Amino acid sequence: MKHLLPFSAAFLATALAGCAGAPAREAAAPAAAEAAAQPAPVALAALPAAPVAARKPYEVKAPHGATRNDEYYWLRDDTRKNEEMLAYLTAENAYTDAVLKPLEALEASLYDELVGRIKQDDASVPYLEDGYWYYTRFETGKEYPVYARRKGTMDAPEQVLFDVNVMAEGKNFFQIGTYEISPDGNLAAFAEDAVGRRQYVLRIKDLRTGEILPDQITGVSANMMWGEDNRTLYYVENDPKTLLTKRVKTHVVGTATALDKLVYEEKDDTFYMGVGRTRSDDYLCIGVSSTVSSEMRCTDADQPGEFRVLAPRQRDFEYEADHLDGRWVISTNWNAKNFRIMTFADGQPWGDRNRWQELVPHSADVLISGVTLFNGFMAISERSGGLQRVRVRHDDGRQEFVKADESAYSMGLAMNAEPGTDWLRYTYTSLTTPASTYEVNVRTGERKLLKEQPVLGGFDKANYVTERLWATARDGTKVPVSVLYRRGFEKNGKAALYQYSYGSYGSSSDPGFNSNVLSLVDRGAVYAVAHIRGGQEMGRQWYEDGKLLKKVNTFTDFIDVTDFLVQEGWAAPDRVAAMGGSAGGLLMGAIANMAPEKYAAIVAHVPFVDVVTTMLDETIPLTTNEFDEWGNPKDPKYYDYMLSYSPYDQVEAKAYPSMLVTTGLWDSQVQYFEPAKWVARLRAKKTDTNPLLFRTNMEAGHGGKSGRFQRYRERAEEYAFVIERLGLPAAP
Numbered sequence: 001m002k003h004l005l006p007f008s009a010a011f012l013a014t015a016l017a018g019c020a021g022a023p024a025r026e027a028a029a030p031a032a033a034e035a036a037a038q039p040a041p042v043a044l045a046a047l048p049a050a051p052v053a054a055r056k057p058y059e060v061k062a063p064h065g066a067t068r069n070d071e072y073y074w075l076r077d078d079t080r081k082n083e084e085m086l087a088y089l090t091a092e093n094a095y096t097d098a099v100l101k102p103l104e105a106l107e108a109s110l111y112d113e114l115v116g117r118i119k120q121d122d123a124s125v126p127y128l129e130d131g132y133w134y135y136t137r138f139e140t141g142k143e144y145p146v147y148a149r150r151k152g153t154m155d156a157p158e159q160v161l162f163d164v165n166v167m168a169e170g171k172n173f174f175q176i177g178t179y180e181i182s183p184d185g186n187l188a189a190f191a192e193d194a195v196g197r198r199q200y201v202l203r204i205k206d207l208r209t210g211e212i213l214p215d216q217i218t219g220v221s222a223n224m225m226w227g228e229d230n231r232t233l234y235y236v237e238n239d240p241k242t243l244l245t246k247r248v249k250t251h252v253v254g255t256a257t258a259l260d261k262l263v264y265e266e267k268d269d270t271f272y273m274g275v276g277r278t279r280s281d282d283y284l285c286i287g288v289s290s291t292v293s294s295e296m297r298c299t300d301a302d303q304p305g306e307f308r309v310l311a312p313r314q315r316d317f318e319y320e321a322d323h324l325d326g327r328w329v330i331s332t333n334w335n336a337k338n339f340r341i342m343t344f345a346d347g348q349p350w351g352d353r354n355r356w357q358e359l360v361p362h363s364a365d366v367l368i369s370g371v372t373l374f375n376g377f378m379a380i381s382e383r384s385g386g387l388q389r390v391r392v393r394h395d396d397g398r399q400e401f402v403k404a405d406e407s408a409y410s411m412g413l414a415m416n417a418e419p420g421t422d423w424l425r426y427t428y429t430s431l432t433t434p435a436s437t438y439e440v441n442v443r444t445g446e447r448k449l450l451k452e453q454p455v456l457g458g459f460d461k462a463n464y465v466t467e468r469l470w471a472t473a474r475d476g477t478k479v480p481v482s483v484l485y486r487r488g489f490e491k492n493g494k495a496a497l498y499q500y501s502y503g504s505y506g507s508s509s510d511p512g513f514n515s516n517v518l519s520l521v522d523r524g525a526v527y528a529v530a531h532i533r534g535g536q537e538m539g540r541q542w543y544e545d546g547k548l549l550k551k552v553n554t555f556t557d558f559i560d561v562t563d564f565l566v567q568e569g570w571a572a573p574d575r576v577a578a579m580g581g582s583a584g585g586l587l588m589g590a591i592a593n594m595a596p597e598k599y600a601a602i603v604a605h606v607p608f609v610d611v612v613t614t615m616l617d618e619t620i621p622l623t624t625n626e627f628d629e630w631g632n633p634k635d636p637k638y639y640d641y642m643l644s645y646s647p648y649d650q651v652e653a654k655a656y657p658s659m660l661v662t663t664g665l666w667d668s669q670v671q672y673f674e675p676a677k678w679v680a681r682l683r684a685k686k687t688d689t690n691p692l693l694f695r696t697n698m699e700a701g702h703g704g705k706s707g708r709f710q711r712y713r714e715r716a717e718e719y720a721f722v723i724e725r726l727g728l729p730a731a732p
Contacts, residue, residue, distance in 0.1 A: 048098060050692070051091040053680035054084075060613050063634045068649065070613060072677040080665055089665070089676065092694040099691050103720040106730050110519055110716040110723075113732075115709065117515045119454040125437045126154055127425070129417035130185060143707030144168050147179065161188055161207065168707075172699035173666075177222025181207075182230045187253065189233050191222040196666040196699065198222070199243065202235055204253060217257050221245050223274045225284060228301050234263065234275050234284065243621035243668055245273040248286050264297070264307060269624035277301065278323035279373045279419055287320070291505075291628035294318045311353045319353075324373040324419055329359070331371050336362035337540045341371060341380070360393065367539040374419045377442055379426075381413055386468075386480040386537040388412055388510060390426050392442050402440060403447070406430050408468040408482050410510035425450070429512040431466040431484040431527070455515050463487050464521065466511065471530075471564035477545075479557050480531040480538070482511035483570065486521050496525040496726040497571030499562060503534035503554040504583035505629060506543040516715050522732035523723065526570050532557035548631050549641055555590040562598055574600055577722045581605030582670055589647025589678065592656055599657040601725035603718055606663050609647040610674040612639065621668050648674070651681045655688035658725045660718060664697045672696060693721070 058073035077085050100107070123137035132149040139146065144164035150156040161179070168174035177200050179190035186208055191200035202217040202224065217235060224235040227250070237247040248264040251257060264286050266273050271288040278285060278298070285298040286307055295313035299305055310321050310328070318339075319332035330342045334353060341360035348355055360368070360380065369388075370381035380391040388411045390402040402424070404411060414425035414437050422443045429435045434453040440446065469481040489495070498520050502509050509529050517527045531537040534546025534554040546554040558578070566573045578599050580588045585607020592602055608614070615633050618624050631638030643649055659682070663675045679694040686692065695717070723730070 048095070050683055051088060051095055052683065053088050053676075055684070060616065062612075062616060062636075062639055064636045064639065066636070066639060068612070070677070072680045073613075075676045075680065076671070076673040085676075088680075089672075089696045089698070092676075092679070093696055093698075096693040096695050099693055100717065100721065103724055106723065107716045107720040109731070110719050111713055113457065113519050114516055114712040114715060116457040117455050117459060117518070119456060122454065125414070125425075125450045126150075127415045127417050130181075130183075132185065134417075138708070139165070143709055144174070147176075159207070161205070162190065167192070178224075180224050180226060180233075182226045183228060184230045187226075187230065189224050189226070189235075191220065191224070193222075196664060197243075197668045199238060199668070202233075202251075204233070213253065215251065215253060215257075217251060217260070221274070223276075225275045225277055227284065227304060232304075236273055236275060241619055241621075242269070242624070244269055244625070248273070248275060269618070270627060272625060280324045283323055288313070289318070290625065292316050292318070294320065296321050298323075308350050310350050312351065320371075322371065322373050325375060329371060329373055329378065330356060331368055332356075333540070338362060338364065338366060339368040339540070341368065341378075365539070367536055369536070370413065372413050372416055374416070374421065374424070374442075376422075379413055379416070379424055383508070383536060383539065386531055390424075392424065394442070402426055404428070406433065406466070408466050408511050409433070410512045431482055431511050431513060431529075432461045432464045434461075434513045434515070453513070459515070459518065464518075465489070468511075469564075469568075471561045473553075473557050473560045475553075477533070477553075477557075479533070479561055481561055481565070482529040482531070483565075484517065484521055484527040486524070489524075489526070491569040493566070493569040494572050494575075495570065496520075496523075496575040496577070496728055497528060497562075497565055498525050498577050498579065498722060498726075499528045499530060499558070499565070500579050500584075501530040501532050501558055501561075501587060502580060502582075502584040503530075503532040503546060503558065503587055506534075506536040506540075508535040508537045510537075516712075516719075519719055519732065520722065520728070523728040525726065525728060526565070528561070528565060528570075530558050530561040532561065547629055549638070551630065551641075552590075552645055555587060555594060555645065558587060559591055559595045559598065562595075566598075573598070575726050577601040577603065577726055579603040579605070579718075579722075581607070583608050585609065585670070585675070586611065586647065590645050590650075592659065593645075593647055593650040593652070596654065596656050601658045601660070601722055603660045603722065604662070604675070606667055606670045607647070607661065607675050607678070608670045609678040610649075611642050611646040612649060614671075614674065615642065620671060648678045648681060651678070651685050653685045653687055656682060656686045656690065656692070658690040658692075658721075660693045660695070660721050662695045662697070662714070662718075665699070 053072055055071040056074045058070045060068045060070050075085050120140040124135050126133040126135040132151055133154050134149045136145045136147055142165045146163045147161040148158050150158055171194050173196045175193045177191040179188050181188050188205045188207055191202055193200050200220050200222050202220045204213045204215045219238050219240055221236040221238055224233055231253045233251045236245045237249055239246045249260045249262055251260045266288055270290045273288045275286050282301055283298040284301050285296055287296045293313050293315050296310045297307040299307045317334055319330050321328050321330040326346045328344050331339050333339050340362040342356035343359050344356050367383040372379045377392055377394045382389050382391055390411055393399045409430040412427050414427045416425050422441050423439045424442055425439045427437055434455050436452040437450045439448050465487050466484050470478045471481050473479050509531055511529055521527055532554055533542055536543045565571050576599050585604040588602050588604035589607055589609040612633050614620055615630055633639040633642055661675050661679055663672045665672050682692055
């Protein structure tokens with residue numbers, strides 16, 4: 001049984017994600033009142049001098065002979081113990097505190113707004129699996145989730161699987177990455193992280209007694225599966241330095257970890273790896289995947305033996321297979337850029353894809369992004385026209401689409417734990433519609449709303465409007481843009497704009513509800529999501545046109561969307577803020593260099609900004625998995641291209657926007673020293689007097705602090721900075 005755990009609070013516009021809040025106002029205040037309500041500007045002249053990082057010459061060499069001086073390379077310390085480095089980060093935090101001190105009251109009120117919109121004692125929609133109803137709930141005032149189940153019916157007594165509030169006591173950071181229930185329902189294997197580096201410790205709980213067993217395995221990923229004997233646990237071991245998923249091992253409950261057996265070892269460092277059961281529960285599988293290829297190997301669940309390959313790996317050949325009702329169903333890009341669905345029956349030989357038969361053909365206009373199997377039908381997740389939809393295909397060939405109620409929305413499959421049902425669960429959201437879970441009967445068409453995420457604080461979706469726009473990029477490409485604004489908004493070229501995007505790895509920035517941004521929209525700002533190349537909103541080619549030697553399209557698309565929104569009167573040219581995180585932080589760094597005059601403020605969360613140096617160093621976690629995304633700089637062609645946009649390398653002596661940069665000391669995805677070096681170089685070279693703020697969370701990793709309310713404090717700080725920089729009123 002596979003349990004994917006949602007993050008405990010809203011983060012950006014994703015699933016990474018109360019008390020009474022102030023009701024939203026129907027219209028903006030008059031200009032005079034608005035000016036009076038604005039927070040006082042940051043008085044830089046009265047502040048202490050910004051921290052200055054020491055410059056220490058260091059030569060970064062590429063195998064083909066190219067060299068670069070990296071005067072801030074010394075800020076890298078893989079042990080996180082260097083006193084000079086820690087002192088610099090601490091000084092930057094103190095400087096940020098000083099600069100933002102005049103905004104403390106605004107930040108506090110924003111925090112109350114953000115928290116005031118959430119129902120603190122909320123719970124997820126329960127789902128049935130193997131006789132138990134599973135769900136997640138939160139308790140008022142508490143930071144962490146409670147994972148629980150009830151046997152047979154939701155009226156049965158609750159059994160708490162994990163109260164993370166108790167488990168996190170005394171810890172600065174704590175997270176359960178995932179948990180897995182044994183087939184007999186008696187044991188729960190779980191992966192915990194008390195550092196924030198996503199190097200998990202695997203532990204086992206006896207659900208009959210509540211006892212945490214002595215078994216403990218360190219250095220693993222948050223991915224495991226049980227064998228049919230209820231005693232054998234398959235897990236994925238990470239490389240201790242690169243953090244790459246390297247080996248699948250088995251552990252027998254109650255035995256020493258030294259006796260764990262190696263099942264499979266991946267030799268190619270460009271591949272990630274995971275384990276899981278098929279939908280039928282008949283097979284245990286190991287899946288490996290890189291940016292451009294994948295491979296699956298499986299064994300019988302009831303008599304595990306050799307893990308046999310379904311189809312051997314090949315560059316530019318991707319597939320994902322599942323099994324149910326005596327057949328394999330495969331989603332693949334084989335002769336199909338946007339993927340198609342194939343099948344082969346039990347009894348046919350494995351390893352020969354030429355025996356596969358086509359079920360759903362390729363379409364140049366529709367990207368197939370996932371398939372979930374049921375007895376008698378399958379649910380297909382698709383992208384078309386920049387939007388997500390769900391198609392139901394019955395085994396007799398009949399097909400229909402799940403209904404959508406708006407023109408700009410995001411739809412996906414929800415938890416459908418068991419295949420033997422006519423009810424399909426799916427999620428639906430838009431910029432104005434809170435995340436909702438529906439189920440539809442695929443035989444009768446009956447549809448039920450199981451839950452719409454409660455939004456407190458006076459929220460009324462009728463007060464907001466969303467539109468889908470199309471901006472023209474400089475090469476003529478039409479780029480979709482989703483905007484959100486308060487009803488009554490006047491498109492007169494005077495408003496503030498808060499523009500977000502990601503644009504990498506084929507990860508699409510879907511127009512989903514984000515209650516946090518209401519704090520900006522209620523103050524008169526327009527919120528825009530730019531669906532730029534590098535995602536897959538418009539199909540697989542949209543991704544291909546925003547990676548490798550076409551990566552710059554991602555950055556110019558974002559800038560061109562900004563120009564479009566300003567030219568069309570959605571925003572004033574001097575009131576634009578941009579935000580992105582991780583690879584979206586690379587986007588922020590690139591636009592800061594390429595078009596600094598077009599942004600009043602830029603917020604870069606955990607930004608990947610030192611592209612060339614990181615990609616030259618295969619000891620840095622996850623580097624080798626990224627070559628097919630960014631290119632391998634050991635090749636001069638890719639080196640030169642990556643260098644041309646690398647934010648750290650392209651910092652110049654010129655004026656930059658006001659900037660807020662964040663990182664986590666224990667981040668394993670984007671190491672803290674990338675933004676630290678970038679900020680240090682910006683400080684040394686920039687010619688403006690705009691604030692440059694750098695916040696390091698000394699106790700967290702890539703996703704920020706682990707408690708749900710801590711994330712709202714981080715968002716309140718960001719929004720206070722943005723509101724002051726854009727001249728928005730202090731109160732909505």
